[in-house]
Amino acid sequence: MAINPNETVLKVEDLRISFKAYGGMVQAVRGVSFDLKRGETVAIVGESGSGKSVSIKAIMGILAPNAVIESGRIEYDGMDLTKVSEEDFHKIRGNRIGLIFQDPLSALNPIMKIGKQITEVLHLSKKISSEEAKHRALELMHAVGIPEAERRFNQYPFQFSGGMRQRIVIAIALAGDPEILICDEPTTALDVTVQAKILELINKIKEERHLSVIFITHDLGVVANMADRVNVMYAGKIVESGTSEEIFFEPAHPYTWALLSSMPDLQTKERLLAIPGTPPNMIYPPAGDAFAARNKYAMKIDFEKEPPSFKLSDTHYASTWLLHPKAPKVDLPDVLRARIERMKGAK
Amino acid sequence: MVKYILKRIGAMLLTLFLIMTLSFWIIRLMPMSIFENPATPPDIQKLLMAEMHLDKPLFVQYLYFIKGVVTEAEFGTSVQIRPGMDVFEILASRIPPTVLLNIMSLLISIPLGIVFGTIAALKRNKATDNIISFLIVICISVPSFVFASVLQYVFTFKIPIFPTLYDTQAATFAGTMHSLLLPIIALALGPMATIARYLRGELIETLSSEYLLLARTKGLTRTQATVRHAFRNSLVPIANTIIPLITGIMGGSLVIEKMFAVPGMGGLLIDSIMAGDHFLTVSLLIFYSTISLITILIVDISYGIIDPRIRVGGGK
The missing domain is CATH 3.40.50.300 (P-loop containing nucleotide triphosphate hydrolases)
Incomplete structure (x- = not known):
């Protein structure tokens, strides 16, 4: 079989899925796209x-x-799987x-x-x-x-x-x-x-x-x-996507930082960092960035307006206001930076 | 598997022996003379009592009883209901109508219960399911003799299409069945509803199981997945309910037989207890116990056939 590495086999576009529950509609997936x-x-x-x-x-x-699939397409082999x-x-x-x-x-x-x-x-x-x-x-x-x-x-x-x-x-x-x-x-x-x-x-x-x-x-x-590529998902959305190298060495979203910091490696000596709080109730998803309430870098706008997807490279995207040109410069958490240095060194 | 069955049969025989002992002592210790017929002259009474070892202590009588049962399958002689007749012969003449009634009720209730339970599970929370579930609750909670009275009233009095009583003179099997149909239905409704209710619950659980999801990701259609993967798995716990069902049907049959004048074991048991015909009562109790034990044995073995975890895991 000839393999064309750039041929897209499956493409998910703006998929939104909700569940009917007693308290209302649980918005489990809120506009996910990946290929x-x-x-x-x-x-x-x-x-x-x-x-x-x-x-x-x-x-x-x-x-x-x-x-209920509320909107979106799943393209596969010329079909839309949401309609099959x-x-x-x-x-x-x-x-x-x-x-x-x-x-x-x-x-x-x-x-x-x-x-x-x-x-x-x-x-x-x-x-x-x-x-x-x-x-x-x-x-x-x-x-x-x-x-x-x-x-x-x-x-x-x-x-x-x-x-x-x-x-x-x-x-x-x-x-x-x-x-x-x-x-x-x-x-x-x-x-x-x-x-x-x-x-x-x-x-x-x-x-x-x-x-x-x-x-x-x-x-x-x-x-x-x-x-080869990683999509980081939080509260029904993909908050950061990129190649494995990009996600591990240049993470941009605070949620990705938190995930990476909470993962032990062989050098970990300190207490392992847990992500504070719990994911939001998806019957009433929060306005703005869903991660804001658990995010120590959250700004006022994070609670008010959903961040758009910022392009970092052709393959690397992240949805966080921290990437906005007007946002204050925030450095990677120290634990994480030290770890990335070690990983790069090991490579 | 053979070892498993042999083990079960051994346990069953032991249980049967205990039941025999218990029923002998309980019945014989009742304050009622076994041999009281003013029409029989006293010296003949004495002779008969000596022949049946009734003049000996109860424990010696028990040993004679056990010896008779084990060596010659001899359960004693009736003294009141049919004086002088071998108990076994009386039983033999009364067994067919009872067995016919009970077996037919089972044969009707199990398949119908499975069908209704499956429909209810597949149409869960829809109108069909609600109607079936409602009827199930009624059939479970109303005792069989109430159904029997209602059926008798409606189908023999209001719309006389069935005979009120069992027809002992019926020449053909169809004729017998015609007169036995109402008691069969009255007995079958409860068990049918029980099976339907259990199967509905089990099937709903299996239908939402991971392996059914896997079956569907294999490319099976919903129907294929249900028939091949859900159905048999739901039957394992159902086998368990069959035991109380059969004993339930036998118990209900005692009353139903009276109502429809079926000349079966039920009426005989009541008569023999009232008349103090102890040999007959004991053998009837043993008969009922044997049927129950055989049912349990069959159900236990069928577990092994349905569920390999019991067959393979238990054997080795």
Whole structure:
């Protein structure tokens, strides 16, 4: 397959999603735009409730029944996925876009044999005999690193460890031979040692199968290993986007600073910095910058008017008033600056 | 799996033995002479009592009873209801109508309960679900003999399309069923509603599970995902409700049989207790217990078939 590195496979434009709840409409996603180019990994980073998973579910067409897509487009292969009917969507899911779940312990059907859960996908995508399906499923199981695949084929999920189950979930996602792989916090539920292996595996299959990957996580350490480009999400918006280098070495948004400072590294000796407060109530999203209330650099305008997106380079954008020409000059927090120096030195 | 079944059967036999012992002692300790018929001359009474070991201490009688049951499946002789007749024979003649009534009620209630429960779950919080859920609550809370009276009133008196009582003379199976239909319906409504209610809850939970979401991201349609991944998983807890259902149907059947004059076990049990026909009462109790135990055994085994976690995990 010829890879044109600048070809955009998926483009999300000004996506707004709300949930009907008792107290009103919860505005989970408020105008998210990003794109995915062929063969790259794009990360979406943010804390719980920032709207990462909801955006992904919209791409997969598996939003909860009380979710409403209020506006926006998801362009894929000449289609707008927000308008595709349920009847047509199941031809895209699995076949064209695959999803790896957050919690492999609950993502597999507990009373169906592992083998059948994989071959089921194969039978869906094309007409093949059951022997051939089994053969292909065993190949997939080898590819994701399951030892003794032949014996494992007839076992049930409860006979697998967490890491092994995640490998099976990956095999299921790959079985439909998709071109886009979405990973929704694939390592959150796993041990740290297993995490590294699963990340390695995702990188490996991405190379082998020329996949384009959207990687959702709240763990910036994971992002550094995986992503070409990073979108930082807060309260339903992308507040900063850029290449991995730009986000890690030249972060511009105070929220990105806070996220980076709250991440320990091997040299961390001080108390770890936590971000004060909690994310805002999204039934009544605050006027202005949603992060202002938790931001020690917030200015008066942050509480009144939403910051526009400021362009820092062709790839690097951030939405914060601090970048406005009239804003006072604010330096990076000391902890962060010291850390960036170290990281640059290590590179 | 075989080991599991054998273990269950062993436990079942032990339980049965305990039930036999308990019912023998409780019934025989009741303040009622087992052999009181003024028409029988006293010396003949004495002879009969000696033959049935009734002149010996109760504990010795218990040993004779156990010996009879274990060695020759001999439960004793009726002394009041059908004097001189083997208890087993009386049971044999009364079992068919009761079993027919109970089994038919189950066979009707389980599939219908599953159908209604599934519809309610799939149409959750819509009008269809609300109507079904409302009817479910009525069917669960109203006891079967009330339904029986209403059905009897409506379909044999107001619109006389069914006979009021069970037709013992019916020549064909269809004829028997015709007269048995009302009691069957009266008995089936409650269990049907119970199954529907449980299945609705289970299915709603499975439908919102992660693995169903995964099934849909595989590219399965909603229907395919529901049938292949949600349905069987919802049946595991349902199997559990079958046990109380069957005992419930048997209990309800005691009353219903009286109301429709079905010559079954229910009426016999009440008669034999009233008449102090102790051998008959004990064997009836054992019969009912055996049915319950067999039900539990079947349900336990079917767990293993439905849920591999029990089959594989428990066996090794």
